[in-house]
Amino acid sequence: MSNLTNHSFKPLLKHAGFKNIRLYDLRHTCATLLLAAGENPKMVFERLGHESITLTLDTYSHVLSDMQKKAAEKLENMLFG
Known part of the structure; x- marks a missing residue:
């Protein structure tokens, strides 16, 4: 990894x-942007190659809390217009 980082990436x-x-920062940004855009967390979990979806959900819970708010707003609009 250090050869790739030192000779190409940097x-x-x-x-x-x-x-x-860091390359890791790009990975984290990609996952955060996908979740913020409403992508299914299972797809993000698979893309990241995490051992469990729990790790993905725990790591990106700051994005998921915003998704919860949006989901509640959608449900409210469906029920009450």
Whole structure:
């Protein structure tokens, strides 16, 4: 991993004018954006390759709480217009 990071990833970041970030940060951002966009957590779990969906749900609970609010609003609109 360090060869990929040191010889490819970091030079690409520097060339693009980005600050030093980790590959893990991109993975976390991808998962967060997918969940925030309403993607099914099971799909995100599978994409990340977590051992259990519980890990995914616990790790990204900050995004999921917003999804709970949106779900409640949708249900309220369905029931009461």
